Amino acid sequence: AQKVTQAQTEISVVEKEDVTLDCVYETRDTTYYLFWYKQPPSGELVFLIRRNSFDEQNEISGRYSWNFQKSTSSFNFTITASQVVDSAVYFCALSAYTGNQFYFGTGTSLTVIP
Amino acid sequence: NAGVMQNPRHLVRRRGQEARLRCSPMKGHSHVYWYRQLPEEGLKFMVYLQKENIIDESGMPKERFSAEFPKEGPSILRIQQVVRGDSAAYFCASSQEDLSTGELFFGEGSRLTVL
Numbered sequence: 001a002q003k004v005t006q007a008q009t010e011i012s013v014v015e016k017e018d019v020t021l022d023c024v025y026e027t028r029d030t031t032y033y034l035f036w037y038k039q040p041p042s043g044e045l046v047f048l049i050r051r052n053s054f055d056e057q058n059e060i061s062g063r064y065s066w067n068f069q070k071s072t073s074s075f076n077f078t079i080t081a082s083q084v085v086d087s088a089v090y091f092c093a094l095s096a097y098t099g100n101q102f103y104f105g106t107g108t109s110l111t112v113i114p
Numbered sequence: 115n116a117g118v119m120q121n122p123r124h125l126v127r128r129r130g131q132e133a134r135l136r137c138s139p140m141k142g143h144s145h146v147y148w149y150r151q152l153p154e155e156g157l158k159f160m161v162y163l164q165k166e167n168i169i170d171e172s173g174m175p176k177e178r179f180s181a182e183f184p185k186e187g188p189s190i191l192r193i194q195q196v197v198r199g200d201s202a203a204y205f206c207a208s209s210q211e212d213l214s215t216g217e218l219f220f221g222e223g224s225r226l227t228v229l
Contacts, residue, residue, distance in 0.1 A: 037220070045205060050217060
């Protein structure tokens with residue numbers, strides 16, 4: 001069974017603080033994809049990253065970084081020097097390599113306080 | 115290059131009416147997916163379609179819900195005899211190929227409110 005758990009329902013940080021959003025997943029597949037999406041208050045889903053299961057290199061994109069640990073089935077997302085515009089709900093998702101479905105976590109609502 | 119277009123963005127229906135949600139995939143994309151986001155929840159897969167074919171409808175409720183992706187025109191998610199529990203945001207996504215090789219691009223969602 002495929003499952004994604006985002007245990008943090010809501011997080012509040014003060015602007016310029018670093019924040020890490022946790023994502024733990026379950027899958028029996030040996031090959032799969034992991035994703036992060038951002039949903040700002042306007043409601044659309046913004047793609048942030050896709051990671052193949054066979055590529056465990058961590059990735060950095062500006063203030064965003066992702067830590068993929070296959071051994072612990074985690075794909076955590078860190079925002080460095082948070083800004084008010086980072087306030088949104090962030091979803092982690094999993095798809096099987098040959099599947100047609102995304103399995104989303106329940107999301108983490110991040111509020112960055114100015 | 116327009117993204118995935120969904121309309122209407124907001125739809126209000128009374129119980130028992132029908133709701134039709136439309137989705138035009140990105141240009142060149144032949145794979146369409148519908149997801150539902152209930153309040154305070156993540157997105158749940160409903161159905162996956164290619165032109166004129168339903169490939170996977172394992173997430174669709176057995177009754178009142180149907181989806182199509184005709185040869186010409188947008189994909190339609192149809193909800194008959196809506197109930198309050200159908201109130202949700204319905205997201206359409208498209209990809210050029212299946213998910214093993216392609217990325218998934220989401221529309222802005224259609225928010226259905228059932229009074």
